[in-house]
Amino acid sequence: MPSPSDVRAERRRLIESIGALRRLLADRRAFEVADRRRLSREARDRGRAETAHGKALHRIHEQRTRQEASLTHRLSALDGEHERQEGQALAVLRRRSIERALSSAHLTASEVNGIGNGLIRSLAAQGIGTAADFDDVSWGKAPNGKGGDVLYIHRTSGGKVHINGIGEHRGRPLLEWRRSTLARAQARAPHKLPPDERHRIAGIIEAERVRLREELAEAPQTAETARAEAVRLHAEALDLLTAATGEAARIAAERRAEFDAMAEQLLDLQSRLSAHVDTYGDAGRRVRRAQNRALRPIPQAPPLPGIPSPRAPGDAATRVGLTKATGRTGPHPVPGVRASPGWLVPILYFCLTAVVGVGELGDNTAHPSMMIASRLVALAATAELLRLWLPRIRTRTAGPLPDGTGRQTSGVFLALTAAGMFEDENSDVFGAACVVSVLAAVLFLAGTGSRIVEADDRTSRNGAAT
Template sequence: MIDSTSARRDGSTPVPSATAPSPSAIRAERRQLIESIRALRRLLDKRPAFEVSDQQRLNREARDRNRAEAVHGKALQRIHERQARQEASLNQQLNGLDGKRESQKTRALAVLRRESIERTLSRTYLTSSEVNGIGKGLIRDLAAHGIRTAADFQRVTWEKAPNGKGGDVLYIHRIKGGKVHINGIGQHRGRPLLEWRQSVLARAEARAPPRQLPPDERHRIAEIIDAERVRLRKELAEAPRAADKARKEATQLQTEALSRLTTAEEEASRLAAVRRAEFDAMAEKLLDLQAQLSAHMDTYGDIGRRLRRAQRRALRLIPQAPPLSGIPSRGTAGDAPVQVSLTKVTDRTSVAHPAPGTRAHPAWLVPILYFTLTTVVGVGELGDNTASLSLMITSRLVAFAATAELLRLWVPRIRWRTASPMPSGTGWQTSGVFLGLTAAGMFADEHSDVFRAACVVSVLAGLCLLAGTGLRIGKDTTTSP
């Protein structure tokens, strides 16, 4: 008979057999602890995604604030530009009022003189005594066609007859439009008719009012200009007040937008803090369950091979990592905070909005296209030249490698989010590869004596490659931590 109170292998004293639970109850309790730990681990596995999402929220909030500030700045800039344009236009109009007054006087005087001349012409009737060769019969014919005074016609011309026969005839052009031909008025009578009108017009211009406006007309124009000046000065004085009002409205809109953002940020931060506290509580409970599992294992020992792996997985340590900037995290046990390891660690205050860098220049497409073409056609194979097999293969491989390297460096650097200049020394290396391929083609040329030039080009290619490689290595050394 075995004594139930005998010592175990590890030196611990077992529970008396009268009160010790059965092996099945021990295994059931052990499995329950392991399943509880598994469930908590599955819940805690969601914390990294939550932390990344919360960091994205912080970045998004910072971008929204930057966008609101940018919109406010653009609004103020537009208000300032509009005010400057308005004030410049009003000042220009004010400075031009004197010239405008003189031009209005000139136009008014011209109108008065034209009206006086037209009245004189309309009162001068065409009579047989005024024009040589035109009798009363032709006077009646002209009156029948609406030509009674010097104001009824303006000129005479020679044109083809209405029926197309008889050659050219004389037409009299009326002021109101249209032209007429009077039988019996030809060249000998048309010229005196036109000279009569010109003489009447000259006498009317000579007898027109003097080249100065009457006092009442000058006073009327001066009143119009003064009223225009008062209106422009009033608008000029109103422009700063309107701009200040627009600035206040823009500032109020920005304040309201920032207030909405702040309210949303506070609510999101509160929910995130609640969720983070839940994760911290889960981590504390997980540590308690692990402690219970360890105590259970110390008390009852190993209960079977099937649970050994599950026990080891359940007793794994909780991952430890530095906290995310701007995201608080509460400790779980002692000085060991429960945090997650994330690759994207940003600071809301230092990196509020990711700004794009300087994009790589589009001119890098030229060497890329050249090396692509060289990959297809090789070097030293144009015309009657026949390159060796080794040169054909080597040149294509070098051109292909250069094309792939340039594409690898250039394509990410032209994108907005990953924009940056090409690495230092890339241009020297590209020039070196270009000169090297050129020298290889010159060496393969059998029809011209370019050996010395090919040697010089090859030396330059080597120097360019060395310089570019040195710059690349030096840059990598200075930027490495």
């Protein structure tokens, strides 16, 4: 039989070992949160890669469609282009022929009536010697501003000049000579292209047609090459993501296995501590407090979906009678689940009702018995909700409120509302108050039944565990 000091020393050793493991296991929640973020980040990166790949393929398809449409339109427009180029070439040929004819039509005294050699020399001095050197005549103010209007000759190269001695009687024959010369040149100008020029234009159009057809035939192959390159780049990106994901998953699995092993070791130490307590009994007040802390349930981090843990420490927990050792009767902690902060709303409402009562607003005065009863009911509801809600918002004892609490709360709320309606002297709501009372009773009884059933299930599970 070991001495009391040896018992306390052994128990302290077990408690210290459990505390050390608990401190190590405290990092598991942060690890699981970081691993969830890693998985979300990997899924987001993979989604971005898929989106970028889809956009690249769509862009390649649009480029091919636009290129094929453009080439097809240009091919269909080549026939009109042939006619247009022939028309342009014929217009250039006619213009050159007319210019040559006008340039060869020299101005002489015998060609224009009324114009002698002196005026011809004056015109030549101003750069007008052929029909190509001017194109029109007009009246305007004299250069010196005196003598009224004079006749100006418009030069083809630009500008206009006045020749003394050429007025209306000499200017009209000069313009008619130029017009008749232009008409003869236009009549003698070619009206069709020469065969060699037509063949040259046809060759240019046909070469352009061949080139466009080659580009149209190469468009699918070009698009397919670009698509293959996009697929290759996408596959490389996915391979890099897969490699990085696999390495991160391997490291996370190893780390999770370490946590599971520590959890199993902690459960084993708790089992040994429970057995030590059962064997040697109490070891003192100071040791008892540390012992109770050491026998607290292990906070379990919620496993990631689709990632089974390499170990199952929860199965090993059935070997340790923690309920019997700790004697806990409070709420069972549920990892990751806390009571909703929304329960503060009914708690505050019942607190206010416990102060002001029901049916006592304005000039209305409730019966004394109703004043007392309503405040007692509101105070009891407030105390019950606080008793259930406060432990379940803490980290170590987090969990949802018992099933049926919401229906019970709604029933009490409707009951207080119906009481206020009964006490209202200014309006006739007796029928509505009766309906609300019946509904309040139904909800309260239903919630109470759910609470009783849940308590019975918990008692049967605890009995089976012991």
